[in-house]
Amino acid sequence: MSQRPERRGIHVDQSELLCKKGCGYYGNAAWQGLCSKCWREEYQRARQRQIQEDWALAEKLQREEEAAYVSSHSSSQTQPPQSHSQPSLATFSKFEEKKTNEKTRKVTTVKKFFSPSSRTAPKKESHEGKTPSPSITRQSSIETDRASQDFMEFLKTLQKPGREIQKQSRAFIDSMGNKKDLGAEELSECVQDFYQGMSDRLLNHYKGSSEKVDRVMDQVEKYIMTRLYKSVFCPETSDDEKKDLATQRRIRALHWVTIQMLCVPVDEEIPEVSDSVVKAITDVIEMDSKRVPRDKLAFITSCSKHIFNAIRVTKNEPASADDFLPTLIYIVLKANPPRLQSNIQYITRFCNPSRLMTGEDGYYFTNLCCAVAFIEKLDAHSLNLSPEDFERYMSGQASPRRQDDPAAWLQSGSRFNPALSQIHQNLSVLSNLEKRQQQVIEGAQSLQTELAEWQDSVAHEVQEILERYPLEIKSRASAIDAENVENDRLPPPLQPQVFAG
Numbered sequence: 001m002s003q004r005p006e007r008r009g010i011h012v013d014q015s016e017l018l019c020k021k022g023c024g025y026y027g028n029a030a031w032q033g034l035c036s037k038c039w040r041e042e043y044q045r046a047r048q049r050q051i052q053e054d055w056a057l058a059e060k061l062q063r064e065e066e067a068a069y070v071s072s073h074s075s076s077q078t079q080p081p082q083s084h085s086q087p088s089l090a091t092f093s094k095f096e097e098k099k100t101n102e103k104t105r106k107v108t109t110v111k112k113f114f115s116p117s118s119r120t121a122p123k124k125e126s127h128e129g130k131t132p133s134p135s136i137t138r139q140s141s142i143e144t145d146r147a148s149q150d151f152m153e154f155l156k157t158l159q160k161p162g163r164e165i166q167k168q169s170r171a172f173i174d175s176m177g178n179k180k181d182l183g184a185e186e187l188s189e190c191v192q193d194f195y196q197g198m199s200d201r202l203l204n205h206y207k208g209s210s211e212k213v214d215r216v217m218d219q220v221e222k223y224i225m226t227r228l229y230k231s232v233f234c235p236e237t238s239d240d241e242k243k244d245l246a247t248q249r250r251i252r253a254l255h256w257v258t259i260q261m262l263c264v265p266v267d268e269e270i271p272e273v274s275d276s277v278v279k280a281i282t283d284v285i286e287m288d289s290k291r292v293p294r295d296k297l298a299f300i301t302s303c304s305k306h307i308f309n310a311i312r313v314t315k316n317e318p319a320s321a322d323d324f325l326p327t328l329i330y331i332v333l334k335a336n337p338p339r340l341q342s343n344i345q346y347i348t349r350f351c352n353p354s355r356l357m358t359g360e361d362g363y364y365f366t367n368l369c370c371a372v373a374f375i376e377k378l379d380a381h382s383l384n385l386s387p388e389d390f391e392r393y394m395s396g397q398a399s400p401r402r403q404d405d406p407a408a409w410l411q412s413g414s415r416f417n418p419a420l421s422q423i424h425q426n427l428s429v430l431s432n433l434e435k436r437q438q439q440v441i442e443g444a445q446s447l448q449t450e451l452a453e454w455q456d457s458v459a460h461e462v463q464e465i466l467e468r469y470p471l472e473i474k475s476r477a478s479a480i481d482a483e484n485v486e487n488d489r490l491p492p493p494l495q496p497q498v499f500a501g
Contacts, residue, residue, distance in 0.1 A: 293351035
């Protein structure tokens with residue numbers, strides 16, 4: 001294995017995490033590097049342009065259609081009456097088909113420009129034949145009922161505004177039931193429009209108190225997304241599932257990447273650091289079990305805090321952003337979270353946009369998106385390897401760890417992989433336990449033999465004593481006057497006498 005003498009490490013300028021429009025909010029790769037606010041503005045402008053183009057196209061086609069109708073009508077005057085309507089209908093169908101194709105082409109072009117990751121895929125034919133597991137259905141029903149009860153209890157504290165919020169939320173959920181055939185971006189647009197409208201009305205009601213508005217919007221998001229989760233998470237009209245499989249295969253192929261290659265400043269030999277790494281891996285995996293985007297973000301934030309703690313303990317100083325991203329990449333590679341792309345897209349599409357634009361949740365989520373993008377584009381130069389070594393490792397023909405001597409491989413591999421170090425320690429502990437167990441078994445067997453010998457010796461001594469001193473049983477001794485036959489001649493016993501004083 002040949003390596004370059006200089007290690008580059010992974011560095012991302014913090015300005016690259018911000019919106020490309022320079023608004024100061026965090027951007028997102030799914031929105032072409034824009035924040036949710038700027039992306040919605042661009043999306044709305046594109047829709048307006050598309051509407052204007054559609055109107056212009058419709059007017060143009062209408063004029064051509066009228067001209068064709070007039071031409072066909074004038075030519076039909078010289079033909080028999082029974083064939084009068086046939087050319088007109090054929091011409092109308094021709095131009096109607098042309099109009100539909102032209103509009104479809106333009107709409108598809110705009111969607112591809114603003115949503116490159118949401119190209120619609122054909123519906124799965126086997127979906128109708130699927131029957132969800134009873135346990136899954138029961139669990140989802142319990143979660144939905146619990147979310148509804150919590151939402152109702154929260155709205156009772158709001159009194160009059162609560163009734164209006166409940167009415168609008170239920171109406172929106174009912175309306176979304178008729179939009180299951182929409183694409184992922186259209187579903188996202190519907191939810192975001194509802195968030196925006198509800199937030200504006202709450203701001204007017206609470207006189208600009210953003211804290212109260214955020215508290216209400218968190219509950220609204222929890223209620224709505226718990227109810228809509230099954231229909232909007234990884235929808236059939238998206239290619240999220242395909243991306244999930246590709247990402248999982250990619251991470252599995254990179255199983256050989258070590259901490260040193262990523263320049264991760266973490267020492268897993270320290271118990272507290274090892275515990276923080278395990279908790280970070282657990283959090284990023286548990287993210288998939290939650291339904292509400294805010295809850296998923298909470299697990300990402302918790303994972304990131306464990307990472308910062310591991311770096312701080314290792315370096316004995318506060319962690320920097322340059323240390324955080326490589327460690328996050330390492331955690332994602334070790335965890336290989338289920339449905340990672342679907343969860344990222346779900347948060348991007350349906351989370352309250354204010355959470356993704358600012359705050360620690362938005363910062364950590366942006367870094368997670370950067371980590372996933374880095375993994376997808378990982379190459380030899382990123383890991384400071386030669387292209388030949390990188391290809392051999394990816395194909396499985398070689399490993400960065402030595403395999404000629406198993407003992408040496410374990411010892412050397414423990415420096416690169418904490419799992420191998422843990423395995424080596426566990427084998428040593430098991431070997432010691434086996435020796436101690438053998439000693440205990442031998443001691444128990446020796447004690448059992450000694451007890452049997454002692455029992456035999458005691459029985460033998462007792463027998464010898466009995467033989468030496470045989471037991472004689474004598475008759476019972478009689479009373480002193482038992483043989484006195486003249487009891488009747490004895491004087492009567494003295495009786496107490498009472499004298500009058």
